[in-house]
């Protein structure tokens with residue numbers, strides 16, 4: 235029996251993945267945590283927690299580094315909500331270009347004028363003339379799951395597309411149309427684009443990516459779209475750029491009180507991933523990854539540990555989350571050798587400064603011996619967490 239704590243509303247089809255061997259709780263000690271945008275940074279993590287699954291892409295709401303040190307595996311759901319965000323970006327391109335936000339607000343304000351409303355509409359519509367997006371240049375910062383989808387569809391809308399992503403993955407590169415131009419630096423995007431959309435994670439390196447320096451390099455009248463995270467944009471610098479007209483519109487999925495007070499901001503209440511389809515995709519994927527990890531120790535789509543999969547058929551298994559330093563595996567297997575325990579299968583993978591090892595042992599080993607070996611491994615310097623799965 236495992237316990238899962240949910241920190242946000244998770245759609246039922248995701249919860250159904252767990253089945254009757256799981257207890258779902260909203261408070262208390264759990265083996266796994268399932269969440270969306272709940273801010274976990276100030277939360278006390280019980281020692282019982284083995285894994286955290288984010289039903290979504292961004293993990294800036296989770297204390298990933300602290301989790302890694304404790305051997306807690308953090309998962310996200312890459313690509314599961316990318317189409318939802320892409321569609322929102324496409325809608326926003328038109329929303330901002332055609333002055334739809336102001337035009338619709340004005341049209342609604344005509345309620346009560348009676349029969350002259352059509353006349354007022356025709357007389358007033360000249361205030362809301364916009365631009366077409368065909369032939370305009372779109373700059374995409376971050377060509378991951380979302381950025382790549384936006385790039386390909388913007389080409390289909392006959393935009394010229396240029397992307398910047400120094401870390402683009404091979405899979406994404408394969409999915410990208412060859413017509414997407416490659417920027418070698420951000421300046422190339424800033425200096426030449428009519429529209430700029432950001433699709434990068436919020437990390438220290440990207441915080442304040444759009445700042446005074448960036449705005450100064452941009453074409454006057456550029457329209458900016460932020461469906462990634464509010465903190466990627468330096469707010470006070472944005473205010474100046476909006477006031478001076480360098481930025482014609484800022485469409486953001488992350489409104490706060492400061493940004494709401496700025497002119498030409500189009501605020502959207504974090505609806506990028508809010509489609510029934512994407513909520514289901516994310517919840518199911520997150521739940522499956524969490525369940526698989528708890529039951530088999532196999533890791534798929536973790537942001538802090540490597541992908542590690544060894545087929546599991548109910549055999550005895552030891553899993554170890556540890557630092558990526560020499561002789562870790564040697565020391566672990568030495569403990570098994572001391573007790574004459576045969577290793578049936580084994581795998582070790584690393585990701586950055588951490589690694590993860592799965593050791594399958596022959597059946598028939600006494601429980602107390604397994605516990606004693608697990609304790610010895612746990613006490614090795616550099617080991618963050620040990621589990622025995624049986």
Ligand SMILES: NC(=O)C1=CN([C@@H]2O[C@H](COP(=O)(O)OP(=O)(O)OC[C@H]3O[C@@H](n4cnc5c(N)ncnc54)[C@H](O)[C@@H]3O)[C@@H](O)[C@H]2O)C=CC1
Pocket residue numbers: 290291292293312313315316319375376377378379380381398399400401402403406433434435436439440461462463487504505506507508
């Ligand atoms: N508004 C919403 O509801 C949603 C927001 N998001 C946000 O969008 C972000 C991106 O999501 P995905 O495309 O699914 O993630 P992803 O991980 O597939 O793509 C991110 C891309 O950014 C690139 N990158 C990282 N640092 C960069 C830098 N300094 N300069 C240029 N490129 C850089 C990476 O190489 C990667 O290709 C998420 O981290 C999240 O914050 C994601 C889903 C929903």
Ligand SMILES: O=C(O)CCC(=O)C(=O)O
Pocket residue numbers: 270271289290291292293315504507508
């Ligand atoms: O769960 C949500 O609606 C937010 C999605 C999001 O921001 C993400 O996946 O990074």
